[in-house]
Amino acid sequence: MTSDDGPLPAGGLSAWITEVQSAIRGERAADVACGSCTACCTSSQFVHIGPDETDALAHIPRELLFPAPRMPKGHVLLGYDERGHCPMLVDGACSIYEHRPRTCRTYDCRIFPATGIDLDDDDKALIAERARRWRFEVQSDEDHRRHGALRAAAAFLDAHPSSLPPEAAPATTTQRAVMAVEIHDLFLRGADQIADLPTPDVDAIGVELLKRRARQRP
Numbered sequence: 001m002t003s004d005d006g007p008l009p010a011g012g013l014s015a016w017i018t019e020v021q022s023a024i025r026g027e028r029a030a031d032v033a034c035g036s037c038t039a040c041c042t043s044s045q046f047v048h049i050g051p052d053e054t055d056a057l058a059h060i061p062r063e064l065l066f067p068a069p070r071m072p073k074g075h076v077l078l079g080y081d082e083r084g085h086c087p088m089l090v091d092g093a094c095s096i097y098e099h100r101p102r103t104c105r106t107y108d109c110r111i112f113p114a115t116g117i118d119l120d121d122d123d124k125a126l127i128a129e130r131a132r133r134w135r136f137e138v139q140s141d142e143d144h145r146r147h148g149a150l151r152a153a154a155a156f157l158d159a160h161p162s163s164l165p166p167e168a169a170p171a172t173t174t175q176r177a178v179m180a181v182e183i184h185d186l187f188l189r190g191a192d193q194i195a196d197l198p199t200p201d202v203d204a205i206g207v208e209l210l211k212r213r214a215r216q217r218p
Contacts, residue, residue, distance in 0.1 A: 008033070010110050010134040013143045017150075020108055020181055029105040038092060039126035040107055044084035046077045049101045059099040060088065070167065084123055110134050111177040114147075115154040119173055149187040154180040156187075156205070163202045168209035182212060 010016060023030040049056055049065070051074030057065075060078060064087055068075040078101070081087050088095050094104070112119060112131040119128035138147050157176050161169070170176040186200045186208060200208075 006133065007135045008133045010113070010136045013114065013136045013138050014140065014146055016110065016114070016136065017146055017181065017184075020111065023106040023108065024178060024182060026102060026106070030108040032108050032110070036092075037130055038089065039130045040104075040109065041086045041089045041094065042084060043125075043127050044080050044123040045086070046079060047086065047101050047103045049076050049078060049103070051075060053101055055099050056096070056101040059096045060101075070171075110136075111174075111181055114150055115177045115180040116151045117154050117173060117177045117180070121173070124173075145188060146184065149184040150180055152187045153184040156200075160202050160205075163206075165206045165210055168206060179209070183208065 019028070019031060022028045048068055048071075049060075057076075064078055065076040066079065067073075068077045078086065078088070086094075088100075094100055109127055109131045111117075112128070113134045114136065119125075119131065136143075136147075138144060154176065157164075157170060157180055170179045183205060186205065
């Protein structure tokens with residue numbers, strides 16, 4: 001039995017990567033063992049909602065939404081209250097869980113330990129605390145290669161914050177972690193060992209990100 005502050009099993013790394021990439025593409029919801037944890041709902045998070053998410057939009061009061069910066073018309077954000085809590089969190093539970101936005105369905109705090117990215121924002125302390133408890137199984141050669149590629153992708157994004165196309169560049173720590181998962185395969189191509197991991201150039205990464213963003217648009 002796991003204590004309230006002890007390690008949490010995150011599963012096999014390679015299997016998790018496949019699942020979370022599918023969630024990022026909008027093909028499925030993230031399968032996170034949240035239990036009673038509501039850290040992501042109480043950490044001053046802005047929730048992006050796309051114009052195609054008509055079910056979620058129908059269940060959120062319009063006055064709680066505002067246009068999403070740097071996004072096409074129709075994309076909106078759901079903010080948080082004076083406590084940093086999502087306004088749809090009622091009595092410690094999501095009041096629209098079956099109708100929650102795609103961002104909530106795909107959120108997975110395991111992206112932080114997987115990529116080695118730390119959340120150092122004070123208002124994200126609860127998420128950081130939860131993230132530090134996850135423990136992945138990194139056993140096979142494939143697990144180790146992918147683990148190295150995740151860390152390499154995260155380091156690459158950290159080193160080139162202003163060199164990527166503005167419409168594709170990560171604006172937050174969470175976006176950087178998600179993007180590292182998205183592009184880590186670019187650091188695997190042609191590599192048989194961690195020491196052989198290639199380093200794509202900035203322009204190549206930018207082109208690939210724009211292609212992926214275009215495929216993700218509804």
